[in-house]
Every structure is written in C-alpha cells, then in structure tokens.
Amino acid sequence: MQINLQEIVPDYIDKKNISGSQVWGKNIIIKKGEHLHIVAPSGTGKTSLIHFIYGLRKDYTGNISYDATDIKKLSTESFSSFRQNKISIIFQDLRLFEDQTTRENIEIKRRLHPFHPPEMIDEMAGRLGIETKLSQQVKTCSYGEKQRIAIIRSLMQPFEFLLLDEPYSHLDEVNRKKAMDLIYEECGKRNAAMIFADLKELDFLKGEKVLTL
Numbered sequence: 001m002q003i004n005l006q007e008i009v010p011d012y013i014d015k016k017n018i019s020g021s022q023v024w025g026k027n028i029i030i031k032k033g034e035h036l037h038i039v040a041p042s043g044t045g046k047t048s049l050i051h052f053i054y055g056l057r058k059d060y061t062g063n064i065s066y067d068a069t070d071i072k073k074l075s076t077e078s079f080s081s082f083r084q085n086k087i088s089i090i091f092q093d094l095r096l097f098e099d100q101t102t103r104e105n106i107e108i109k110r111r112l113h114p115f116h117p118p119e120m121i122d123e124m125a126g127r128l129g130i131e132t133k134l135s136q137q138v139k140t141c142s143y144g145e146k147q148r149i150a151i152i153r154s155l156m157q158p159f160e161f162l163l164l165d166e167p168y169s170h171l172d173e174v175n176r177k178k179a180m181d182l183i184y185e186e187c188g189k190r191n192a193a194m195i196f197a198d199l200k201e202l203d204f205l206k207g208e209k210v211l212t213l
C-alpha cells in the first residue's frame with residue numbers, strides 16, 4: 001500500500017504563496033517502509049498536513065489516496081475502520097485520557113487492535129524510562145512523560161503508516177534517541193512507513209528524506 005499526495009493545498013493558503021514548498025501543490029508518494037520527514041517552522045501547516053492524511057480534515061484542494069482510494073470519498077465510518085489496522089498516529093496534543101492511568105491508556109489501545117501481548121507495555125515503558133508511572137494517573141505526569149505514553153500507545157496496534165506530529169517537543173536528547181530507536185524498530189517489524197513532522201531536522205535523522213513545507 002502507498003499514500004499518494006496529489007497537489008494538496010490547504011484552503012487557508014493562497015496558491016500564489018506555495019512556490020517555495022516541497023509539499024504543497026506537489027505530487028508525493030509514500031511507500032511502505034519509507035521514512036519521510038516534514039520539517040517546517042511553527043504555523044506553516046504540519047498539523048494540518050498530518051490531519052489531512054489521517055482523514056480528520058478535508059479543507060484542502062487536491063487528492064490524498066491510499067493506493068487508489070481517495071480518502072475524501074470514504075465515509076467517516078469506513079475510513080475509521082480502515083485506520084484501525086493501517087494507520088497509527090501520535091497527535092501533537094496527545095489526546096490521552098487524563099483521569100486514567102498510564103497503563104490503562106496504553107492497554108485500551110492494545111486491547112482494541114492487539115499487535116503486542118500485555119507484557120510489551122512494561123517492556124516499552126522500561127525502555128523509555130516511565131515504568132514507575134504505569135499506575136499513575138496521566139494528569140499527574142509531566143508533558144514529556146505524556147509524550148512517551150502517547151508514543152507507546154501508538155505502537156500497540158498494527159499499522160502500515162505511522163504519523164508523528166512533533167512527538168519529541170518536551171523530550172531531552174537522550175530520551176528522544178531512545179524513543180526514536182523504539183519507533184524505528186516497531187516500524188521495521190511491520191515494514192511500515194513513517195511520516196514525521198517537526199520544527200527542525202533532528203541530528204540522528206540525517207540522511208533520510210526531508211521535505212520542507
């Protein structure tokens with residue numbers, strides 16, 4: 001399966017102002033197993049693009065298709081069930097259940113569409129240094145801890161595409177590296193593609209495909 005971006009331009013951007021963009025108005029194909037980094041300053045549309053690809057927003061011209069299926073033509077219900085096995089996401093605003101514990105937040109996702117056994121939650125929490133937070137309510141965790149919870153939650157389901165919207169903004173370099181290693185490993189297990197949006201190119205990502213908005 002592949003994602004095709006065909007001449008996407010958000011409705012709120014004047015087409016006259018996209019000439020410098022490597023994404024808006026261009027044709028881009030993202031295939032299984034590929035890693036694409038979208039690097040752009042604040043307010044240039046990274047979140048919009050991620051939400052377009054995830055099917056949450058349709059306020060753009062152009063077409064986004066998964067293989068031959070144009071996502072604007074899918075009903076909300078059919079795209080939602082398509083996503084369950086094909087697309088996972090880490091939202092910039094994380095969208096965790098604040099009154100539930102870390103483990104509950106991750107386990108809900110794991111149970112809905114299992115890819116890993118429950119023990120994997122402990123293993124991943126240990127790798128990312130939040131094993132002591134598993135029984136703690138999410139609302140009492142720091143934002144950097146919440147980002148790690150959202151990362152682990154996103155890795156519980158099967159997927160062919162993983163969308164990441166500034167997932168490391170509150171993580172120090174050591175924790176970024178640990179999280180990135182885990183994400184790479186999990187994408188590798190599924191031969192999944194990764195689309196990663198961030199403000200700047202991270203040092204350890206150099207050498208991969210980078211496009212600016």
Ligand SMILES: Nc1ncnc2c1ncn2[C@@H]1O[C@H](COP(=O)(O)OP(=O)(O)OP(=O)(O)O)[C@@H](O)[C@H]1O
Pocket residue numbers: 012040041042043044045046047048049059092199
């Ligand atoms: N429906 C809309 N109408 C008008 N402007 C919009 C709309 N949606 C987004 N924008 C504007 O488009 C720009 C891009 O927003 P977006 O959240 O996609 O940027 P971003 O690159 O993810 O920013 P950040 O790095 O700060 O999170 C912003 O200036 C935002 O105000």
